[in-house]
Amino acid sequence: MADQTPLPANADLSKSSNAGPSRRSLFGAIGIAAVGQAVQAAPAGAQSFTGDPSKMTLNVNGRDYRLNLDTRTTLLDALRDHIGLTGSKKGCDQGQCGACTVHVDGQRVLSCLTLAVTAQGHKVDTIEGLAGPDGTLHPVQQAFIDHDGFQCGYCTPGQIMSAVACIHEEHASSDDDIREYMSGNLCRCAAYPNIVAAIKQARDQMGPDKIGKA
Ligand code: FES
Numbered sequence: 001m002a003d004q005t006p007l008p009a010n011a012d013l014s015k016s017s018n019a020g021p022s023r024r025s026l027f028g029a030i031g032i033a034a035v036g037q038a039v040q041a042a043p044a045g046a047q048s049f050t051g052d053p054s055k056m057t058l059n060v061n062g063r064d065y066r067l068n069l070d071t072r073t074t075l076l077d078a079l080r081d082h083i084g085l086t087g088s089k090k091g092c093d094q095g096q097c098g099a100c101t102v103h104v105d106g107q108r109v110l111s112c113l114t115l116a117v118t119a120q121g122h123k124v125d126t127i128e129g130l131a132g133p134d135g136t137l138h139p140v141q142q143a144f145i146d147h148d149g150f151q152c153g154y155c156t157p158g159q160i161m162s163a164v165a166c167i168h169e170e171h172a173s174s175d176d177d178i179r180e181y182m183s184g185n186l187c188r189c190a191a192y193p194n195i196v197a198a199i200k201q202a203r204d205q206m207g208p209d210k211i212g213k214a
């Protein structure tokens with residue numbers, strides 16, 4: 001199964017691979033790290049952190065949201081429960097289904113495995129921000145409609161966000177490539193053939209000038 005791309009740079013806790021750490025192990029590791037920091041003397045020259053870690057600003061779909069959150073809050077919960085953007089879905093909440101896929105700095109991540117605090121300073125995009133300002137659907141959104149790329153629709157926001165990234169990554173050159181690089185997004189309605197057809201249509205419509213430019 002293909003991995004989705006983790007948050008770049010300093011945000012490697014967002015790694016979205018199914019083979020990656022579970023939420024339990026992730027939070028366990030964080031807890032261990034926190035204890036370690038509490039009992040160990042700061043190394044010489046280290047700067048002490050004086051800010052309030054629960055206050056954060058997230059840039060979502062081009063807009064800043066100032067939030068006051070428990071630092072253990074996932075990006076998915078921040079989006080859905082605190083910002084009110086419920087397009088990103090909670091399927092498994094443990095990195096297995098892809099329903100929560102969003103973009104961070106143009107790369108797809110699983111928001112249920114990403115701590116909201118690690119998304120500070122990054123550009124978060126969700127399904128709500130995909131259409132143009134005048135409401136024109138993104139080519140991938142339109143292609144999903146054209147090809148009936150869904151039935152119940154629960155997985156669809158994650159499928160579409162992942163498909164946009166898949167095309168930009170240039171991992172949509174063949175049916176096999178699409179299936180491989182979309183394999184982190186499950187669909188219990190099994191709309192897979194239609195999803196592949198939709199991605200091919202969008203890939204061809206987007207053209208090489210737009211591919212690679214998230
Ligand atoms: S809800 Fe995030 S992968 Fe399933």
Ligand code: FES
Binds near residue numbers: 153
């Ligand atoms: S359309 Fe129902 S889960 Fe994918």
